[in-house]
Amino acid sequence: MKTQAAELETVQQAMKQTKDKRMHERYQAVSLFLQGYTYAQITKIVGRNEKTVGEYVRAYRKNGLEGLVRRASPGAPHKLTPEQEKELIKTVVHSLPVDVGFTARHNWTLALIVSFVEQKWQKKYTLRGMSRLLSSLGLSYSKATYTLAQGDAVKQAAFREETFPALKKD
Structure with missing residues (x-):
């Protein structure tokens, strides 16, 4: 079993290495807790409520640093079967x-x-x-687009390259 000083060192090391702002916040909350701060004090520092801070600490106590890793939210259940x-x-x-x-x-x-x-x-x-x-469901939605069936390619190129750029400048 790690000493509290060793735990604190591990959490602070993880906090320094992460580039994820939310993970940094979780590590910081646990680090502050390990340093003896109360939940009320931690909430003022990290800007979360006491329930959230308590969840971070419980997750850390139960599973260590792995317990602080954010999981994908499952989202709402589908309405259709x-x-x-x-x-x-x-x-x-x-x-x-x-x-x-x-x-x-x-x-x-x-x-x-x-x-x-x-x-x-x-x-x-x-x-x-x-x-x-x-x-x-693997389907994609796209709006219908329309193209000229009998468009003159030469006239279209001239419009794109000469007429349209001139109109944009005004």
Whole structure:
């Protein structure tokens, strides 16, 4: 078992080596605790509440420096079941909005997908939430872009190189 001085040295060494601001804060809180500061004093120094400081100290006591390492937050649970997610993927990839009762004929939009999910499974999503869900399901959303089918390449190059730069200067 390490002495308190050895523990303090280990924590301070870790604090000096980290480039992560949040890890530095955790190491600092534990370092101050090992030096005899109270939770109330530590909260004023590191700018966290006593509950948070206590969690840092408990995590350190239980698992050492490894206990202070930040873990990925699991986030909120999905609103749709795995089966519903599979059906959503199948619908968006293999069907058009008109095929499932929408007036839009050609393209799925985030708003249409949100409406589809709400009608089909009574689950509400924001546009940003739906974008994140689609991303987690391996789908990507992109806005439709339009190109001229019969564009004159020479005229387009002249516009890009001569006309447009002249317009930007004004």
